[in-house]
Amino acid sequence: MKITRFVVASSVLLVCAGVASANLVTNGGFESYTTSMATSSGTYSGGNYYVFPGANLGINDWTISATSVDIVESGVGVDVNSGLAALDLVGTPGPGGVEQTLATTAGGTYTVSFWAKGTGGLNNIVNLALGTDVRTVNITGTWAQYSEVFTGVVGSDLLKFYSDPANAGNGNTFIDDIEAVPEPATMTLLALGALAARRRKKA
Ligand SMILES: [Ca+2]
Numbered sequence: 001m002k003i004t005r006f007v008v009a010s011s012v013l014l015v016c017a018g019v020a021s022a023n024l025v026t027n028g029g030f031e032s033y034t035t036s037m038a039t040s041s042g043t044y045s046g047g048n049y050y051v052f053p054g055a056n057l058g059i060n061d062w063t064i065s066a067t068s069v070d071i072v073e074s075g076v077g078v079d080v081n082s083g084l085a086a087l088d089l090v091g092t093p094g095p096g097g098v099e100q101t102l103a104t105t106a107g108g109t110y111t112v113s114f115w116a117k118g119t120g121g122l123n124n125i126v127n128l129a130l131g132t133d134v135r136t137v138n139i140t141g142t143w144a145q146y147s148e149v150f151t152g153v154v155g156s157d158l159l160k161f162y163s164d165p166a167n168a169g170n171g172n173t174f175i176d177d178i179e180a181v182p183e184p185a186t187m188t189l190l191a192l193g194a195l196a197a198r199r200r201k202k203a
């Protein structure tokens with residue numbers, strides 16, 4: 001009896017380890033984009049920027065919403081959190097946003113994290129939503145990481161990030177390195193599910 005329990009616990013831990021690193025967001029660092037699909041471009045403080053309007057698919061794995069967003073590349077006066085590029089949620093002009101559907105499990109809990117840097121006023125507001133659960137986060141003028149926990153998601157939820165709807169100028173709300181990971185309880189559920197599936201296979 002004890003041995004059986006140990007085997008089950010070990011299996012759950014092993015499957016958990018496999019699920020633990022699962023970031024559900026793809027291209028969360030905005031390093032993959034097609035500059036030829038941008039409708040305009042230029043330089044901003046020594047770095048290149050590319051404008052992608054609503055419904056444009058030039059930023060891989062994301063659908064663009066609202067008026068436009070900019071991809072900004074690091075330059076003399078522009079820093080990004082990682083890699084060459086970051087997203088500016090206030091395009092040329094804003095407001096703008098990006099969204100992608102995540103393969104979530106119904107009833108699960110997910111932590112969505114991101115790095116952001118604002119340039120004052122409405123540019124210091126980042127809105128995000130997972131499904132119908134909407135959050136507004138106030139950011140600062142220094143790159144910092146923020147996270148929001150979403151519980152009881154319905155499964156296959158749309159993840160959205162967008163600037164303040166009133167931010168219609170050429171402002172800058174920089175965002176980079178978005179991740180969405182299942183919380184431990186969700187991982188245990190996923191692991192138990194995988195274990196049950198394995199057992200059914202064996203039987
Ligand atoms: Ca990046």
Ligand SMILES: [Ca+2]
Binds near residue numbers: 091
């Ligand atoms: Ca901008």
